[in-house]
Amino acid sequence: MKATLIDGKKVSQEIREELKPRVQNLIQQDLKPGLAVILVGDDPASQVYVRNKEKACEKLGVYSLKHQLPSTTSQNDLLHLIDELNNNPAIHGILVQLPLPKHLDEKKILYHINPLKDVDGFHPYNLGRLMIGDPIFLPCTPWGVQELLSRYQIDISRKHVVIVGRSNIVGKPLSMMLVQKAKAANATITICHTGTENLAQHTQMADILIAAAGSPKMITGELIREGVVVIDVGINKVEDKLVGDVDFDSVVDKASFITPVPGGVGPMTIAMLMANTVKSAERTLHG
Ligand SMILES: Nc1nc2c(c(=O)[nH]1)N[C@@H](CN(C=O)c1ccc(C(=O)N[C@@H](CCC(=O)O)C(=O)O)cc1)CN2
DSSP states (O other), X not given: OOOEEOOHHHHHHHHHHXXXXXXXXXXXXXXXXXXXXXXXXXXXHHHHHHHHHHHHHHXXXXXXXXXXXXXXXXXXXXXXXXXXXXXXXXXXXXXXXXXXXXXXXXXXXXXXXXXXXXXXXXXHHHHHHHHTTOOSSOOHHHHHHHHHHHHTTOOOTTOEEEEEOOOTTTHXXXXXXXXXXXXXXXXXXXXXXXXXXXXXXXXXXOSEEEEOSSOTTOBOGGGSOTTOEEEEOOOEEETTEEEOSBOHHHHXXXXXXXXXXXXSHHHHHHHHHHHHHHHHHHHHXXX
């Protein structure tokens, strides 16, 4: 079996097209959605991702405000900037590009963002709302994964979903989102990580395997069973090449569906960020 490629680039473009009339409707009501992106330091990958976000805003008609700060920026200065953006009526979404330089307290910084402008969905208030099944902003990458499954009619009903990875920005929120659906869908959700003993015993049970461990090519053909759906969330730079957490070549002939890297989940993160920003602007109009 040769896996069907899940085209994240195509789906992300479809989603951004679907957002256009919503943005036009807001602009006609004199409300242009605004996204502020704070980039601290000069991490090359982060610069690419921030540029992708700016380009997405430009194409969609969203006002984009970028603050590029030196890696030596103090915590207080960063908190003051967030205060300004929290109080800026032209800004409906605020994100701080991760990772931050080590001297900055990531939690303190992220928790300082007004939850109602937290379009990354990382604030405890929003994660709490997600946990109780009443979300405002879903974290962009997990939401993008869910959208890919949905738009390719990959149903989790009565399926075993195995997530490899437990980060705060993907693994944990994604497991919460799928558990919410699993109740009604009679699905089973398993979370593994790079420290899981006998990892193969878990991954080989998966009908749907989501690799989000941040470990290049970790998931090989021996770790999966025939016909599994493979979603690769990994974004690893290896010898200047972007590779996922899945060893694509050893998996593609066993899987039924697979997301490529690049061109899979990555572009979905951007599209869902745009969706959260538009939603935030709409909420200021309609509550
Ligand atoms: N504040 C945040 N920081 C980070 C997040 C996040 O959601 N919020 N996620 C990742 C990085 N990320 C978004 O910021 C991100 C990663 C990858 C892509 C993407 O489009 N990847 C492309 C290839 C891009 C390239 O040319 O290298 C692909 O996979 O096709 C977008 C966003 C960590 N930080």
